[in-house]
Amino acid sequence: MDDASAIKPYVVYLVKRHPLERVETGPFFRWLHFDNDFKKQLEDLIGPYNPNKLTMLVDEQPAGRAWDLLLESLLEEQIELVITHLAPLTSAQRQQLIGVCAQVGTQLITPADAGRNRTRPGFTSPG
Numbered sequence: 001m002d003d004a005s006a007i008k009p010y011v012v013y014l015v016k017r018h019p020l021e022r023v024e025t026g027p028f029f030r031w032l033h034f035d036n037d038f039k040k041q042l043e044d045l046i047g048p049y050n051p052n053k054l055t056m057l058v059d060e061q062p063a064g065r066a067w068d069l070l071l072e073s074l075l076e077e078q079i080e081l082v083i084t085h086l087a088p089l090t091s092a093q094r095q096q097l098i099g100v101c102a103q104v105g106t107q108l109i110t111p112a113d114a115g116r117n118r119t120r121p122g123f124t125s126p127g
Helices: 038-046 065-075 091-104
Strands: 010-015 054-059 081-084 107-109
Touching: 010 065, 038 081, 054 065, 065 091, 081 091, 091 107
Parallel strands: 010 054, 010 081, 081 107
Antiparallel strands: none
16 A cells, blocks of 8 residues: 555554564564454454454564555544554654654554553544
8 A cells, every 4th residue: 555545544553573573483563363363353452343444554674664654644634543563663663653643633552452441532433
């Protein structure tokens, strides 16, 4: 996906391979498994959602083209909800993502948020 205008309101940003991962250690931060009930895992994080409102942005390593597209779409206020794991990101990326989401009013969901009450004034559950 190369165009920010094609981004849907709910975005999952994934990093395929953390820079510290090795073949012998396996994946450190594999928290959504595409081959093993992805929809259920995502619903555990955000509740029921409409898959037609979901965009997957995947980078091989942190700060690739998908990251640039994510930030561009956030700043254009096209995204309502970002689901990602913060650990694979650099400290600067984490601060940037948290700050931009706060600035534009986008809700940031991480694996630590699973099961939390995510309602806030003006926000309805994704669906």
